[in-house]
Amino acid sequence: MSMRSLLIYGFVLLSFSYSSKASDNKPLTDTAAAVVFNDYLTYLTLPNVATQSASDIQKVAEWTAEKYGEYGIKTQLLDNEGMPMVYAEYAFAGKDAPTILFYAHMDGQPVNAELWDQKSPWQPVLKVEEDGKWVEKPLSLLKNQYDPNWRIFARSASDDKAPIMMLLSALHTLSVNQITPSINVKVLLDSNEEGGSPSLAEVIEKNKDLLSTDAVVMLDGPMHPSNAPTVVFGHRGATLVKLTVYGPISDSHSGHFGNFIQNPAFMLSSLLASMKNDKGQVTIPRYYGDAPLSAAETQVLHTIPLDEDALLTRLGVAKPESVGDNYYEAISLPSLNINGLSAASTKAVRTIIPAEATASLDIRTTKEAHSSRQIDLLRNFIKSKGYHIVDEVPSPELRLKHDKLIRIQTTKGTAALQTQLDAPVGLWAKEALESARGENAILIPLMGGTVPTAPLVTSLKKPVILIPLVNADNNQHAPNENLRIGNFYSGTQILYHLLTTPYPQ
Structure with a gap:
């Protein structure tokens, strides 16, 4: 601008x-x-x-x-x-x-x-x-x-x-x-x-x-x-990401193997939780861009009329995250959102360690923090947590070689x-x-x-x-x-x- x-x-x-x-x-x-x-x-x-x-x-x-x-x-x-x-x-x-x-x-x-x-x-x-x-x-x-x-x-x-x-x-x-x-x-x-x-x-x-x-x-x-x-x-633009963390080669009895092998649901939950702090701010380095909003841009965004209390009441939440000083500043920055989580079933309950856990994410992008940039930052962050990234379901050989395996699938949407x-x-x-x-x-x-x-x-x-x-x-x-x-x-x-x-x- x-x-x-x-x-x-x-x-x-x-x-x-x-x-x-x-x-x-x-x-x-x-x-x-x-x-x-x-x-x-x-x-x-x-x-x-x-x-x-x-x-x-x-x-x-x-x-x-x-x-x-x-x-x-x-x-x-x-x-x-x-x-x-x-x-x-x-x-x-x-x-x-x-x-x-x-x-x-x-x-x-x-x-x-x-x-x-x-x-x-x-x-x-x-x-x-x-x-x-x-x-x-x-x-x-x-x-x-x-x-x-x-x-x-x-x-x-x-x-x-x-x-x-x-x-x-x-x-x-x-x-x-x-x-x-x-x-x-x-x-x-x-x-x-x-x-x-x-x-x-x-x-x-x-x-x-x-x-x-x-x-x-x-x-x-x-x-x-x-x-x-x-x-x-x-x-903002949009990019979709699917993360799959792999555990045992098949669903395994939680009584026989609990405390012995890692549960991919816990692994994925821990990884996702590390991506944001308690204020809702993304912790991935440089995620919000190399040049944050200028003072002039921030001033412009603060001039837009806003009844934040009414907005929170309509949404049914007590307080906003602390990504921006107000709503319009927050939605002018790139975001990282979890829109789906899956690991086995919560309806037909089985006492198992699931073979895999999956999360679907959406990334809202800006002109500077574009899709390719944000995906690279996400991949590097996941690598820093000790994960080996695969492009397909891992082979038995890879499973024995790496204790943290994850597949990252992306769909680039509109810029x-x-x-x-x-x-x-x-x-x-x-x-x-x-x-x-x-x-x-x-x-x-x-x-x-x-x-x-x-x-x-x-x-x-x-x-x-x-x-x-x-x-x-x-x-x-x-x-x-x-x-x-x-x-x-x-x-x-x-x-x-x-x-x-x-x-x-």
Whole structure:
């Protein structure tokens, strides 16, 4: 992040001179949103788990393309081995006008229906908060009224079907009112983002001319907890690691061999515990990077509004780890997380020393602390603990030669993104969002999660920003995912202003 960017960002957040009134176009966007909202409810009934059914994704893609087409928007399916992506275009700003590519994804996370507080995650449910609990109400209530704080519960209600339909609402606002946009609009809807977008780079390369643009806006992620208009300039990357520690050649009787041979579950637990101290800080040398956050960067991160007590209450924990001075500083640094542990079974209890123990980890990376660097540091740390690293299940000869054996398997995911805060696309988005809502936009340099921006940056070679439109407490990726209805309307308004705000050239 350049010093110039930091100064601009600090000025934006600290300035209280901004006094624009909320848009007088809100009645137009609300009318369009009310029409498209019914289609959004239908959209939620379509299962969309790409990792489970390619045919479901085919149906979702066809439905999305047809629905956009019904509203007069040019669409086509982009071939992608049975799970097509959707391309849409609304080019009425003129041939010399800038072009912005909007990216979102049609697929969603798998569901465990038993954990949802409704009959089916694929049937949208209206709920109203009463006495601190969400109470189901008939959808028919929405025919004559809506309260912005009411919510729709369903899989992909927020991530990411809502932004797709909000964008359709904004385009419908332009079309039905014969309003000329300030930019030409292109849309790319991914079909397997939740699966890591394995084919996104190939689809972009095959359609590079079609997808040519001046900048990319990703419609994904949650807004700031205050629900104020939010622009995100980057995100951490992600790398997956699987560690397997080997013990006896097969499960062995704990009575006959306990106290005699090492238990790989204890070995792995000890190794993992050594990777962090009691404050939650990673103990692997140089893990957080050779150049920690500068004083200027830290100051910028501290200017972002944050109610930490409310965040801890929502998460149900007493205190945060001490990696950063606050939440935003913490998620600007690389992280090391255990997301799974396994050694024999806790259901069918057997008194054995397991043959092996496994842990799955995820590493969140930054531009400097990139995937290859962090994996090398992890490997060196494990070696320093006396482990011999193998590439496959160890042979009997290796087992007799080394008392500590471990296999390390890695899957490199998306690289981190950091767009400069003074990039034209960011300044344009800030102006549009503040015009839409009549309040200062919150600019976030880096969000903690990961989205597949790398193929867009690498192939299109244009700046990328994220504009989240859904409520922060939407339970994405979890049971009872939901969308605050007011966000559907405010998201439509924000996107309308993006489409009608002149882009700097």
